[in-house]
Amino acid sequence: MITNTELEHKGNLYPTALISYEHDQDTISFLTKNGVRLQITVLRDNMLRLRYATNGIFEHDFSYAVDENHPHGFNKLKVEENNSHVLIHTEKFLCKVAKDDLRVGMYEHGGKTILEDELGFHWEESFEFGGNFVKMSKTSRDQENFFGLGDKPTNFNLKGKRLSMWNTDQYAYGKDTAELYKAVPFYMGLQQNIAYGIFFDNTFKTHFDFCSERRNVTSFWADGGEMNYYFIYGPQMTDVLTTYTDLTGKPELPPMWALGFHQCKWSYYPESKVKEITSKFRELNFPCDAIYLDIDYMDGFRCFTWNKEYFPDPKRMVKELEDDGFKTVVIIDPGIKIDLSYPIFKEALEKDYFCRRADGPYMRGKVWPGECYFPDFTNPEVREWWSGLYRELIGEIGVKGVWNDMNEPAVMEVPGKTFPFDVRHNYDGHHCSHRKAHNVYGMQMARATYEGVKKFNFPKRPFIITRANYSGGQRYTSTWTGDNVATWEHLWLANIQMQRLCMSGMSFAGSDIGGFAEQPSGELYTRWIQLGVFHPFCRVHSSGDHGEQEPWFFGDEVLEISKKFVELRYQLLPYLYTAFYNYVQEGQPILKPLVYFDQEDVQTHYRADEFIFGNQILVCPVQEPNVQGRRMYIPRGKWYNFWNDTLVTGGKEMWVDAPLEICPIFIKEGAVIPKYPVQQYVDELEIDQLSLDIYYKLGKENSEFYEDAHDGYEYRQNIYSLRTFKLTGKTDEIILQQHKSGKFSASYETFKLNFHGLPFEVKKVFFENEEIPLDQLQFNAEEKTMIVNKDFSELHLVG
Numbered sequence: 001m002i003t004n005t006e007l008e009h010k011g012n013l014y015p016t017a018l019i020s021y022e023h024d025q026d027t028i029s030f031l032t033k034n035g036v037r038l039q040i041t042v043l044r045d046n047m048l049r050l051r052y053a054t055n056g057i058f059e060h061d062f063s064y065a066v067d068e069n070h071p072h073g074f075n076k077l078k079v080e081e082n083n084s085h086v087l088i089h090t091e092k093f094l095c096k097v098a099k100d101d102l103r104v105g106m107y108e109h110g111g112k113t114i115l116e117d118e119l120g121f122h123w124e125e126s127f128e129f130g131g132n133f134v135k136m137s138k139t140s141r142d143q144e145n146f147f148g149l150g151d152k153p154t155n156f157n158l159k160g161k162r163l164s165m166w167n168t169d170q171y172a173y174g175k176d177t178a179e180l181y182k183a184v185p186f187y188m189g190l191q192q193n194i195a196y197g198i199f200f201d202n203t204f205k206t207h208f209d210f211c212s213e214r215r216n217v218t219s220f221w222a223d224g225g226e227m228n229y230y231f232i233y234g235p236q237m238t239d240v241l242t243t244y245t246d247l248t249g250k251p252e253l254p255p256m257w258a259l260g261f262h263q264c265k266w267s268y269y270p271e272s273k274v275k276e277i278t279s280k281f282r283e284l285n286f287p288c289d290a291i292y293l294d295i296d297y298m299d300g301f302r303c304f305t306w307n308k309e310y311f312p313d314p315k316r317m318v319k320e321l322e323d324d325g326f327k328t329v330v331i332i333d334p335g336i337k338i339d340l341s342y343p344i345f346k347e348a349l350e351k352d353y354f355c356r357r358a359d360g361p362y363m364r365g366k367v368w369p370g371e372c373y374f375p376d377f378t379n380p381e382v383r384e385w386w387s388g389l390y391r392e393l394i395g396e397i398g399v400k401g402v403w404n405d406m407n408e409p410a411v412m413e414v415p416g417k418t419f420p421f422d423v424r425h426n427y428d429g430h431h432c433s434h435r436k437a438h439n440v441y442g443m444q445m446a447r448a449t450y451e452g453v454k455k456f457n458f459p460k461r462p463f464i465i466t467r468a469n470y471s472g473g474q475r476y477t478s479t480w481t482g483d484n485v486a487t488w489e490h491l492w493l494a495n496i497q498m499q500r501l502c503m504s505g506m507s508f509a510g511s512d513i514g515g516f517a518e519q520p521s522g523e524l525y526t527r528w529i530q531l532g533v534f535h536p537f538c539r540v541h542s543s544g545d546h547g548e549q550e551p552w553f554f555g556d557e558v559l560e561i562s563k564k565f566v567e568l569r570y571q572l573l574p575y576l577y578t579a580f581y582n583y584v585q586e587g588q589p590i591l592k593p594l595v596y597f598d599q600e601d602v603q604t605h606y607r608a609d610e611f612i613f614g615n616q617i618l619v620c621p622v623q624e625p626n627v628q629g630r631r632m633y634i635p636r637g638k639w640y641n642f643w644n645d646t647l648v649t650g651g652k653e654m655w656v657d658a659p660l661e662i663c664p665i666f667i668k669e670g671a672v673i674p675k676y677p678v679q680q681y682v683d684e685l686e687i688d689q690l691s692l693d694i695y696y697k698l699g700k701e702n703s704e705f706y707e708d709a710h711d712g713y714e715y716r717q718n719i720y721s722l723r724t725f726k727l728t729g730k731t732d733e734i735i736l737q738q739h740k741s742g743k744f745s746a747s748y749e750t751f752k753l754n755f756h757g758l759p760f761e762v763k764k765v766f767f768e769n770e771e772i773p774l775d776q777l778q779f780n781a782e783e784k785t786m787i788v789n790k791d792f793s794e795l796h797l798v799g
């Protein structure tokens, strides 16, 4: 038994006995004999914030992660004490603080333990840097499982893993690489059907151990800063994740074109090459919405310049691409070339916007342009300046999206591949070293980029993609998983990484389809497309030094299959857009891992091959070569095989056919799935009829369908439409009720209803409660289709 007495246990220090506590409206403050203070703030009925100060003095309260507009407020708070504990009752749970050592425990009202401190808070003084290494350990139960932490390339369930957060440029990373491009110090625990979340809002290098060092202990610690964490109670994972996403924020709706298929390579140049690629897409009728320019479009890798030999008239080119349905997205890196004849360098130098070393020299590092200085994006004035630099690119040339790379920050040819620790940062007025600012550098660059693109693209919506990020960065930008490799293992990783990012509040994410490094076989490429079309962000990208990666490069079969799947994505755009709406409105992840979908079913706790795309489509990618099918787990409930409408009952594993042209897809029974016709790019066609695929269910199921103008901000003035479909199936009847809100009116007047799985012959139809002849709705008995006015409120098909 370890007791928390002062100055014991490997140089660690611990809080001693409580001498007093007090509470104001929402915060309970504790003081121990050895001067440790703990502040527990009730933010929501299901969320507490805990902060510790080892000598009684808190840091100035500041966070890049927390959304300043996050909802907070609670219904109940009662504080009382008994002999051993101070008890904090919220409406949803109970928090106990031990009087003799400040250890904290969280309990359900019924008495069940949610999470208890093991050693609890402890620390070690840092002689070298000042401050402390701050540490926390929690007791873990045998059946407990862990999920979250952003982009980590490891098994989905984190039990048994030790990982850390230090944004790193990891070219061709592998399974279990501990640190990648993003720092998302948020995870969820799940035990006995009780889920909770921990968000450790500390931007120093942070560490997480999930029963790796000791079987029954979970711990997290940081190399500096405060022990400052949020505890979120579920008991459902949905409650935890939406509360976390409320706290750290949600993005605005992306323009719909950003959800189309995107083509990228390092690098397409000159202009004729770009046009050759885009023309080929159109010639082959292969849908595509965006083309990317990598670093070679610049003049000597100088940001915000163009190589005029390759791109003599960017404005004309961008316009011509746009006329052909392509949005242009360009890369912008943080390194600014040291070159006094380069105005941006000169200006930043004059205004003192570059990062400096501890003793005053500029932070100098080699990246693509050669020797560079780096803007301090943690300085609000620098962000403002940086956002202004997009005036020409976005406002005049007409580029529609910006891709921020190398912002971990990455530096070539130096140990650690980044800035040294001593580099100074403004940190929005809380001056600090790189140890503290490293993990937010990329986030603040993307934030400045977002502000700029938004300003100059207004009234259209901005599109930003970043490689590095920190919790909360989802408010500004989408992301991709960096320099992966064209291997089957990386396909497996991409599937997990995207589910994990979705579980970490960062749903707008995708992998480099086909793999960035090396070259995929046609088969791997096809399987990757089949997965990628179900990821929130869908882009083919490759380094190009091992050959081409356009969909036509691998021969006709691969082209045909890839096209079929990309077309499916375009058909499903209204469904995907609705999933984005649910994400930006409510913080619901766009991909739902099975454990999130049905946490009560323990069979899901170690599964990650299968996932739910949106709310009602189950996808299971094929992740091995040479297979004709695979085993997969079907979650509980009944599901229709998308390819042949057979109905299967879940809660078990089964074999599904999956020759190269098929990726296993299932639709939840009762679902109503909206579909557009295939387009070559978003808004190519004025949609004159929308299809609804209706999957019969004996019982009830609700579906949603969100629409707006696909771009712009009118949706914020109520110009959107949100339809809820309530399906009720009986043995000889199906009832579809629609409820609509919002003022948007779509271009089409009618829905084409496609019924799947009807167990009866349709004999009668009641439209708005009146029987009408079947042919009045153009009923097709064979195809089970009919046409109805889009604003119908109730429809009965009777057998």
Ligand code: MIG
Pocket: 265, 266, 294, 295, 331, 405, 406, 467, 482, 483, 516, 541, 542, 543
């Ligand atoms: O050092 O801009 O992850 O997507 O193509 C490599 C060139 C820099 C890394 C990015 C990759 C991009 C590449 N960049």
